[in-house]
Amino acid sequence: MPSDSTLRIVWIYPDLLSTYGDQGNALVLEQRARRRGIDAEVVHVRSADPVPETGDIYLIGGGEDRPQILAAERLRRDGGLHRAIARGAAMLAVCAGYQIMGSTFGGEEGQPVDGIGVLDISSTRGPARAVGELVAEVDSALNLPTLTGFENHMGVTQLGPGVKPLSQVVTGVGNGNGFEGCYAGHVVGTYLHGPALARNPALADLLLTWSAGDLPPLDDRWYEALRTERLSAVLPR
Amino acid sequence: MTQLPLRAQLASALGRSAATLSRMTGRGDGSVIGGRVGLMLEPDLLRQLARDRRLALISATNGKTTTTRLITSALLEMGEVATNAYGANMPAGHVSALSQHKDAPYGVLEVDEKYLPEVLDTTGAGVVCLMNLSRDQMDRAAEIWLLAQKWRRALSGKPTHVIANCDDPLVTWGASTAAKVTWVSGGQRWKEDSWCCPECGGPLDRKDRHWACRECTFHRPEPQWILDDDAVIDPRGQRWVLDIQLPGAANRSNAAMALAVAEAFGLPVERALPRLREVTSVAGRYTTVERDGRHARLLLAKNPAGWLEAFDVSDPALPIILSVNAQGPDGRDTSWLWDVDYRILRGRPVFVTGERRLDLALRLDVADVPFVLADTFSEALAAQPPGRVDVIANYTAFQQIRSEFGRAV
Ligand SMILES: [Zn+2]
Numbered sequence: 001m002p003s004d005s006t007l008r009i010v011w012i013y014p015d016l017l018s019t020y021g022d023q024g025n026a027l028v029l030e031q032r033a034r035r036r037g038i039d040a041e042v043v044h045v046r047s048a049d050p051v052p053e054t055g056d057i058y059l060i061g062g063g064e065d066r067p068q069i070l071a072a073e074r075l076r077r078d079g080g081l082h083r084a085i086a087r088g089a090a091m092l093a094v095c096a097g098y099q100i101m102g103s104t105f106g107g108e109e110g111q112p113v114d115g116i117g118v119l120d121i122s123s124t125r126g127p128a129r130a131v132g133e134l135v136a137e138v139d140s141a142l143n144l145p146t147l148t149g150f151e152n153h154m155g156v157t158q159l160g161p162g163v164k165p166l167s168q169v170v171t172g173v174g175n176g177n178g179f180e181g182c183y184a185g186h187v188v189g190t191y192l193h194g195p196a197l198a199r200n201p202a203l204a205d206l207l208l209t210w211s212a213g214d215l216p217p218l219d220d221r222w223y224e225a226l227r228t229e230r231l232s233a234v235l236p237r
Numbered sequence: 238m239t240q241l242p243l244r245a246q247l248a249s250a251l252g253r254s255a256a257t258l259s260r261m262t263g264r265g266d267g268s269v270i271g272g273r274v275g276l277m278l279e280p281d282l283l284r285q286l287a288r289d290r291r292l293a294l295i296s297a298t299n300g301k302t303t304t305t306r307l308i309t310s311a312l313l314e315m316g317e318v319a320t321n322a323y324g325a326n327m328p329a330g331h332v333s334a335l336s337q338h339k340d341a342p343y344g345v346l347e348v349d350e351k352y353l354p355e356v357l358d359t360t361g362a363g364v365v366c367l368m369n370l371s372r373d374q375m376d377r378a379a380e381i382w383l384l385a386q387k388w389r390r391a392l393s394g395k396p397t398h399v400i401a402n403c404d405d406p407l408v409t410w411g412a413s414t415a416a417k418v419t420w421v422s423g424g425q426r427w428k429e430d431s432w433c434c435p436e437c438g439g440p441l442d443r444k445d446r447h448w449a450c451r452e453c454t455f456h457r458p459e460p461q462w463i464l465d466d467d468a469v470i471d472p473r474g475q476r477w478v479l480d481i482q483l484p485g486a487a488n489r490s491n492a493a494m495a496l497a498v499a500e501a502f503g504l505p506v507e508r509a510l511p512r513l514r515e516v517t518s519v520a521g522r523y524t525t526v527e528r529d530g531r532h533a534r535l536l537l538a539k540n541p542a543g544w545l546e547a548f549d550v551s552d553p554a555l556p557i558i559l560s561v562n563a564q565g566p567d568g569r570d571t572s573w574l575w576d577v578d579y580r581i582l583r584g585r586p587v588f589v590t591g592e593r594r595l596d597l598a599l600r601l602d603v604a605d606v607p608f609v610l611a612d613t614f615s616e617a618l619a620a621q622p623p624g625r626v627d628v629i630a631n632y633t634a635f636q637q638i639r640s641e642f643g644r645a646v
Contacts, residue, residue: 021576064382065380
């Protein structure tokens with residue numbers, strides 16, 4: 001049994017939204033907590049099961065059109081995630097999961113589908129698929145280093161006044177208007193798909209800090225080696 | 238046999254010359270360029286080459302090349318077979334394969350999952366073999382629910398006889414619009430892409446190999462063929478010990494599919510099975526290369542399901558070298574590394590190389606698997622004690638090792 005001091009990382013609907021490496025975010029958070037001596041467990045919540053309200057960090061990943069629509073319906077009916085966010089839980093929503101957090105997103109034929117409305121954003125289907133490496137400079141208020149990752153989506157996302165852009169795109173497409181992702185309170189949305197936190201351990205630590213307070217630094221040798229290699233492969237010299 | 242129209246004969250002949258030239262100049266095995274030249278001169282060439290032959294199309298995320306080879310090997314028992322042995326699995330490769338064996342009464346073609354509808358429409362193949370569907374190189378491959386949906390549309394209303402693995406729910410859904418299906422229980426090791434019902438999105442309940450949707454009537458069909466550990470039970474209930482040389486459960490599953498396809502061509506198990514046993518290596522997979530007393534066995538794994546199969550084959554008592562690239566054919570996105578459970582490697586000496594070795598290094602670090610980083614495969618091999626070592630590499634990493642050590646097949 002997890003004690004009250006156990007950090008609970010809740011991975012929402014891996015059976016519907018886990019197209020490609022989304023598990024990485026859960027593993028990175030778990031490892032970075034444990035290496036600091038914080039007990040952590042990852043709870044997998046399948047789409048037939050209720051979303052627990054008492055988690056510390058919620059993760060939701062990418063997916064195909066049909067599973068995305070199913071996931072949005074189920075989350076709205078369930079209500080657990082809404083209550084957790086209202087309580088102040090942290091959340092990282094990725095790609096299809098990011099779009100679901102808004103008021104609407106584009107379905108298989110581009111038709112508008114209702115999101116769950118926890119972020120003030122709305123998404124549509126863009127003209128072309130954005131596939132490739134993405135680099136972006138994070139909003140200075142968050143005090144994070146450059147974002148690096150891979151995007152693979154057709155979404156275009158408009159940000160409302162209730163959210164702030166997470167970052168400004170240097171290379172890549174992101175939201176489609178020069179910005180990439182958004183945040184509001186402790187909820188972060190991004191098009192960096194799959195294991196975004198593996199490339200951005202500082203973002204992982206931000207989510208952990210929101211839940212567990214200040215954290216000592218870690219030996220980030222392999223994270224840094226990968227970041228350096230990727231950024232130098234992508235950025236113009 | 239097939240009497241091609243003059244224009245198609247010419248296109249086919251010129252394509253073959255282009256392929257020969259390409260081989261002679263060392264630009265590859267020529268199967269793609271030859272087919273492209275032929276198709277340029279006669280866009281209808283594939284349909285014309287396919288006419289009057291009995292064809293099987295083989296598609297899946299994993300095991301296409303091997304199963305194509307096994308079925309080819311079996312059908313050779315009955316006569317000449319045209320096949321795209323080197324995995325050129327799009328229409329240009331099919332044209333090339335059929336051109337090279339223009340009198341072969343049989344054709345066994347590996348087909349890229351995305352191209353299956355098009356190739357089925359064009360060739361009117363009588364038999365289609367579908368084995369598994371799982372996440373694969375998302376930046377270039379199609380999404381798999383969408384793929385299965387396209388298979389359904391392509392198979393609907395055609396007389397095609399489908400041989401399909403009913404242990405994979407998505408394959409079952411993709412195959413079930415066909416007029417005639419022979420279901421094979423071939424097993425399913427990778428389940429992460431089929432926890433939900435493709436028909437309604439509800440949860441699938443599983444018990445052993447059986448699965449059924451909790452919310453609608455979609456469920457696993459009764460198989461006619463069953464893979465039972467190291468044996469296959471045929472539709473008459475007779476048990477055949479496979480005893481094939483290709484290693485691992487995935488290849489036993491491929492062999493079960495191959496026997497069912499052979500029977501659809503009228504070739505009984507007692508004649509097909511000895512032919513399957515002759516296959517020892519497929520396009521370099523499972524071969525061993527040697528340098529300075531280090532014997533490295535090469536395993537190809539291109540996606541998470543493929544890595545599970547490779548771990549199953551790999552010998553836990555040996556050190557292991559992992560090599561990962563992210564060139565075009567590999568997919569440029571390495572996110573899939575996070576879907577592979579590497580903890581199974583704990584306790585083994587692990588060496589990491591390839592162009593994207595740092596992606597893999599971090600993945601292993603997070604999984605608490607100790608490893609040694611090597612700049613090149615040669616360096617990783619030289620670091621081994623003399624003796625055997627296993628190698629798992631993805632597509633271009635595998636090809637690089639093969640070309641450095643000679644393309645011994
Ligand atoms: Zn169902």
